[in-house]
Amino acid sequence: MKPQTLHCHTTFCDGADSPAAMAAAAFAAGCGAIGFSGHSPLPGQEAWAMDPARVADYRRAVMELKAEYAGRMEVYLGLEQDFYSPDTGPDWDYKIGSVHCLLMPDGTQLPLDESAATLASGVQRWFGGDWNALARDYYERMARVDTVTGGEIVGHFDLITKFNENMAQFDEGDPAYREAAFAALDELAGRGRIFEINTGAISRGYRTAPYPAAFLLRRLAEKGGRITFSSDTHSAGTVLYGYREAVQLARDCGFSSCWYLTARGFAEGPLPVV
Structure with missing residues (x-):
């Protein structure tokens, strides 16, 4: 199967x-x-x-590309x-559901992926320095x-680990952390949601492995969960960044298939060839 992002x-x-540059790069890379x-x-x-004022223009630009590449x-x-x-x-072909920030009791938004310093400061201020308390709050929303x-x-299931390399x-091996993550994963998998194996933080230099972590992917495989692959690309040069390694990781964690978006909705197929 041809890869898709x-x-x-x-x-x-x-x-x-x-959008035109991204579509051209995806086509040149062999995306389906x-x-x-x-x-x-x-x-x-x-x-x-x-x-919000640009949403209509965004829709229009993508629909024009849909016609161009038909x-x-x-x-x-x-x-x-x-x-x-x-x-x-x-009125969308699909949506990715993500949690990029947490809303604190006074209405303050705590960004989760802005910077390591911002996140650490927020954990100190709002959670008394307790990272497991942050994890419980975050994964309760992810669930x-x-x-x-x-x-x-x-979307990027364990985003709070963006700055947690090494x-x-x-x-991340703390039983309290894993309990919170597993609870959310099990709920989402039980409802048949598709987890992306996301290489975006690798291409931007924050991580050396995709989201979710391997121990979470193994749990997902055990639960019969569904996966897709995404580069979370923000530039034309990274539309399929790290896909070969991500596919191998999926195999190593117990997956032999993934889910593709089609004109009739999501459908299961073999792991992509990259």
Whole structure:
């Protein structure tokens, strides 16, 4: 099967390149499909979220590419819907459900992937320095991310580990951390949600392995969970970044198939050839 990437950002949010440039790169890389997943509008996070005034233009640009590549490569109109974003309606080919920040009791938004310092400061301020308390808060939301956002795909499931290479911030082997993560994973897998194996933090130099971590992928395989592959690309040069290694990781963790978006919805198929 040809690979596809359904997690793709452009200049309509925090991406570096236009939809046309991203589509051209995906086609040149041999993708069977590209899905655009602009960040949903999110008040307070305007630096990376889509401007509500640009959503109609975003739709139009993707639909034009859908027509341009018809018969050569599938183009899908998607959205990365954040847990705290306003409802964007059902008129999308698919949605990725993600949690990029946590809403604190006083209304402050704690960004989870802005920087290591911002996250560490937030954990100190709001959770008394207890990273497992952060994990419980985060994974409680992740457990509901599909019902809140309408996302068929679970975005970067363990995003709070973005800056945790070599356990720099906390121990992912801590039973309390794993309990919180497993509880959310089991709920989402039980509802048939598709987890992306996401290589985006690798291409941007933060991690050396995809989301989710291998121990989570093994748990997902044991639960009969579903996966897809995404580069979470923000530039034309990374549309399939790290896919070969991600596919091998999936095999090593017990997966022999993955899920592809088609004109009739998501369908199971063999692992992609990259």
